[in-house]
Amino acid sequence: MRRIMVGVKRVVDYNVRIRVKPDNTGVITEGVKMSINPFDEIALEEALRIKEKGLADEVLAVSIGPGDTQQQLRTALAMGADRAILVQTDAAVGPYSVATIFKKLVDSEQPFLVLLGKQAIDDDNGQTGPMLAALWDRPQAVSCSKVAIDGSKATVTREVDAGLETLEVDLPAVLSVDLRLNEPRYVKLPDIMKAKKKPLDVKSLADFGVTEGAAFTTVRIDAPPTRQKGIMVKDVAELVAALQKKGLV
């Protein structure tokens, strides 16, 4: 069985305007639309395309989060994942604990490839991929914009500050994906119906020997400082004058 494991995180939808709670303990998530982390959606799409090319037999979607995360996993199944595992917890789980759980999952599921988003758009940590690769002692490639599977190897292109970097990695490997890798498919209604019958296992943190939640203590969460209101100019001459006044030209 050639299996691909994909990490799927439930996050506040990227179109939602984030508001900090008045008591500074978090951001408002009540009544807010939740979605699959957009980078994870791209990871899932890539896994499905690899399977559709006949290079994999099964796509397994895994997530860690509250019971409602089943909604995102059902969406993943509707997109085309074959089965899903939810490690259910209401506690915050830090990246190192996530990587620890994922490591136990790769031990039992034996995927030849793990695909993840390069970061989740809530915590913006970007740690899970490299951490899993470290604990697994396998190759990693962060921010992939191109993936080519060739037998026991993969050639990947990743987006780096200086441009593009190409790596060759032995499989199994952990790849975290960037925006330009692909455009995820839309889910069709019949697929949503079909997804209801696909297997979705629910497990607990205890099943993985993980008790602790987040590694760090949240002291407080603040709204970012706002910029001072600027001025509008009516033409190029006024723009240049304004820049000169600030000593910028």
Next chain:
Amino acid sequence: MSKILIIAEHDGSKLNASTLKSVTCAAKIAGASIDVAVLAADGAAVAAQAAAITGVSKVLVIDHPANVEPLAAVLAPQIAKAAAGYTHVFGPSTTFGKDVMPRVAALLGVSQVSDIMTVEGPHRFKRPIYAGNAILTIDVPADSKVVATVRVASFEAAATGGSAGIEKFAAQAALPSHTRFVARTGAATGRPDLQSASRVVSGGRALGSADNFKLIYSLADRMGAAVGASRAAVDAGYVANDLQVGQTGKIIAPELYVAVGISGAIQHMTGIKDARTIVAINKDGEAPIFEAADIGLVGDLFAILPALEKALGG
């Protein structure tokens, strides 16, 4: 007392400015002693530059033929060995640091603090979450090693002029061969580097084509500025990905940022929050970019750009 090891970013011969910014961040921890580790095939030249950074006590050179390219899987086990005896290990939050530092953290058995923007104490830091729409203050347990990346846009480069000692360090870690470097392609443009430039001119989807982007290059050259772009412009293929400014591209803090034909999506604004002065040029007066701009001009960029270039001494 805090003992901080900073992992140097470099291209084999030249130290990256991100390292000097990481030193500034580390120096915010009162009474810290700061060392820099240079991992390279032959790190002598880079180590000499690191030793000149004011505030650095010692430079560790970890030479190994496998370090010729910065592969996280190869570097991380050596850094984890070198980290023994240090309370903190910092790297820049660039694509280099984002790749290698979480791997180091996992080998050390800790979570990482991503994107430090403010140091509040040896174990208390502020960092942006939700694309900078919220600022999180966290405490790392006092008995835990702190592995962190530094949001380089939040810190000035440290001064140079020091003369720290340079020592060889033999990491003696087992290095994997499962990850192999093939190639790196980047544009050597002759223009200032986007990440560290004091002036940046950026273009958005409204430019309409790769050819029209010449207007941006031309204005940038007139102003001695680096060129950037919105995600929309990169996705449309007008420019290469390494010019992207924003949450998933580069986070920059220039003195002057000129946004041309960029509507100002939240993801883009995240990348320019720390710019000193933001100028917005857009034909849509309702575009969100004007909410953040210090100077706004509503109008047709195809008329404004040539006129602006001329007014600036064309």
